[in-house]
Amino acid sequence: MARRHCSPRESSSFYMQMSQIGCEEMEHFIREIDAKMVPGEPFDVKTFLLRACANMFSQYMCSQRFDYDDEEFHKIVQYFDEIFWEINQGHPLDFLPWLYPFYRRHLNKIVHWSSTIRSFIMDRIISHRELDIDVDEPDSDFTDALLKSLVEDKDVSRNTIIFMLEDFIGGHSAVGNLVMLALAYIAKNPQVGSRIQDEVDAxxxxxxxxxxxxxxxxxxxxxxxxxxxxxxxxxPIVPHVATEDLVISGHGVTAGTIVFINNYVLNRSREHWEDSHQFEPQRFLEASTEGRRDSRGSDSGIESDQKEFQLRKNIPHFLPFSIGKRTCIGQNLVRGFGFLLLANLLQGYNVSSGDPTTIRITPASLALPASCFPLLLTRRA
Incomplete structure (x- = not known):
């Protein structure tokens, strides 16, 4: 059920619904930043990116969006982002549970964030939807499917469906941080943004x-x-657990052992990547088997060479969403909404930084601090 809604295939109605929701939210997003930013001055892009992402996920999964000035919504988006930052830090407590007493105050803060998020989902999304659920009607969204399972399956608890909604709606933080990082690299490497804009215009x-x-x-x-x-x-990506005794690279691993994929080594290894410490998107491109596209393949009627390249497929050492049964179930949402945000934002704006030294990025983490660097957005002519 979760895969059908949260990892939609390109040919499905859910995928087209996802596209429509993303494009509509971009209209709200562009109007909002046009109204709030001051031309020529640094702008807190991340705050508005996260609100847009949260609305995309909420509208897609719950058929409900929130106003950007809704203070309660703003707080929830901030708390989700704080939690996303925390789970990406790799605290010693994650591996050494006996350290719990030393983290008690810190964990109480995270519990407060989580309980506030849960209350918001209950009060603003679940409560009124439960009253109108009709098990005989087709699912309108993921929330419908979850509420029906609560009625039809005695093994499904209310806590389970609320946890699932929290988890999947929380995926918006990953998308917001991903796009914010992309904008940071574009501010540092303007030619990257220019090439994306060439594709957008074409x-x-x-x-x-x-x-x-x-x-x-x-x-x-x-x-x-x-x-x-x-x-x-x-x-870091979600750990696995060995289900049977086995040998990995000559090392014996007993059933029940937690196994981590060393994502950092896979992605930074000189054995797998040329100039691995350089930011070079073209490493994911290869010559297209379709050949050059002529003007008939372009909406504008202008000849374009964008189709000379295509994305490389099946790179065995590139596993950003993990692999196997524990692969990220929402990876299509991450790719899709991330693409819509990045492409439509660069369609309307050039991205730069008045002071590139303020752009500080933590290695081996997709998460940025809740309060990070501002960027300059300049309307394209």
Whole structure:
């Protein structure tokens, strides 16, 4: 059930719904930042990115969006982001449970964030939806499916469905941080942003329409940039547990042993990547088997060479969403909403930094501090 809603296939109605929701939210997002930013002055992009992402996830999973000035919504988005930062830090407590007494105050703060998020979901989303649930009607969203399972399956508890909604809606923090990192690298490497804008202009008749998910395959460099952010950040990924005794690279591993994939070594190894410590999206591109596209393949009627390249596929040492049964179930949402945000934002704005030294990025982490660096957004002519 979760995979059907949260990892939609490209040919599915859920995927098209996801595209429509993302594009509509971008309209709200662009209007909001146009109203709030002062031209020529640094702007707190991350705050508004996260609110846009939260609305994309909430609208897709719960058929409900919130106003950007809703203070309660703002607080919840901030708490989700704080939690995302915490789980990406690799505290000693994560591996040494006996340290708990030393982290008690810190954990109480996280418990407060979590309980506030749960109360918001209960009060603003679940409560009124429970009254209207009809098990005989088709699911309108993931919340419908969860509430129906609560009615139809005695083994499903209310806590389970609330936890699932918390978990999946919380995925918006990963998307917001991913796009914010992409913007940071673009501010440091303006040519990256220019190449993405070339793709945007080629498929949208130079801004005649918004970018949607159907454009993704026509914009390989944009997706290559997203993948390069994932590679360069190399966040830890969900651990596995050995289900049987086995041998890995000559080392005996007994059943029940927790096994981590060393994502940092995979993504920074000189054995697998040329110039591994350089930010180079083109490493994810290869010559296209389709050949050069002529003007008939462009909305604008302008000949474009973007299709000379395509994304590399099946790179065995690139596992940003893990692998196997514990792979990230929401990876299509991360890629899709991340693509829509990045492409549509760069369609309207050039991104830079008045002081690149303020852009501080933690190695081996997709998370940025809740309060991080501002950026300059300049409307494109």
């Amino acid at each position: 498929v949208s008749s130079k801004g005649q329409r918004k970018i949607n998910l159907l454009d993704m395959h026509q914009m390989p460099y944009t997706m290559a940039t997203i993948f390069e952010v994932l590679r360069y950040s190399s966040s």
